[in-house]
Amino acid sequence: MLGFLCSRQLLPLKHRRTHLGFLQQNGFFIVKSFTSVGSLPESNQKPEEEEKHSFAVSYLINSCGLSTKSAILKSRRLLFQSPERPDSVLNLFKENGFNNAQISKIVRKHPQILLSDPEKTLLPKIEFLRSIGVSSSDLITIISLYPFLFRCNLRKRVIPCYDFLKSVLLVDEKVLTTFKRSPRAFLSNVTKTMAPNIALLRQLGAPPSTISFLVTNYPSSAFTKHAKFAEVVHQVMEMGFDPTKTVFVEAIQVLLKMSKPKLESKLELYRRWGWSKDMALAAFKRFPSCMQSSEEKMTKTMDFLVNKVGWPPQHIATNPVVIKLSLEKRTIPRCSVVQILLAKGLVKNNLALGTFLKPTERKFLELFVIRFQDDVPELLNVYQGKMSSGCRISV
Known part of the structure; x- marks a missing residue:
């Protein structure tokens, strides 16, 4: 056995790979290997x-x-x-x-x-x-x-972070909300991340309410490295956002998660659906989150509203929140109900999208289903997907 192993080392490298079956018999171990002996791993660990x-x-x-x-x-x-x-x-x-x-x-x-x-x-x-x-x-x-x-060091990291958040948010409840939404925040060095970001917002005139909205709703954005945060803030300012409004903060958090090429790609997608550059920018300024949906989701929603429902693209641009809504769970069922109401003349033809897509579930049922149930008994079944409306909205 030893002679075989020794002689094997003299073979050319291309002949050194073999398949050896190892059994433990009479005190001898035969190892199963698919590589050369020279490549067998050796443990460098000490016995202990x-x-x-x-x-x-x-x-x-x-x-x-x-x-x-x-x-x-x-x-x-x-x-x-x-x-x-x-x-x-x-x-x-x-x-x-x-x-x-x-x-x-x-x-x-x-x-x-x-x-x-x-x-x-x-x-x-x-x-x-x-x-x-x-x-x-x-x-x-x-x-x-x-x-x-x-x-994290309690004295050097966690407590200073808490104290700074308390100085910004003023009340423990908001600090606690921030912490629960982003426990990772306490892993950050607050003096190097959030502190200069908050200082920049104050310098631009953002009121305490806007800053509090950023920290409590988007803590990960507030803890972004300052160089990146400042870059996005100035980009948002150039778009014409008002730093005194909460939508300013929403735009910041959207762009922090999106590269400039990706934003341009989505703006171009909207332009292909009939939005002008100014219209697309106006939609973004109304509801920044309309850019957060995937391009597939954006395309499906625009296709349904424009081609299947017949809604003009410019009407969608004035209600960009509808892009973010679930197509299957919200938009299609509600449009199906409104299709029937329009066909029967029970609601006005100039009904805005936001009028029936933005309300809560309970409010929508009250305004568009329960209210007309005597006139159209099948409305609830249509809304729940048990029946097809068979109609088309026209405006």
């Missing part, structure tokens, strides 16, 4: 490291509920031989209301948490979150989604 690695894998499987594959992958940086520290971490989570599935999720995302000091590193952050009003259920949800929060 291998033992710790093996223990970590077993612990992740048996105590944390990870699969074998996941445990092997996550254990690469977990070298421990005693269950004392990881057990104390798991116990801390259980004492604070986390179930096994939630703990397993946390460990999969952040396995190094098992090496943390529960009393010095984990508990103070949990207690701080409770102190600012985070409920037990929200605490579990937030930590399960973002266990990396435990990496």
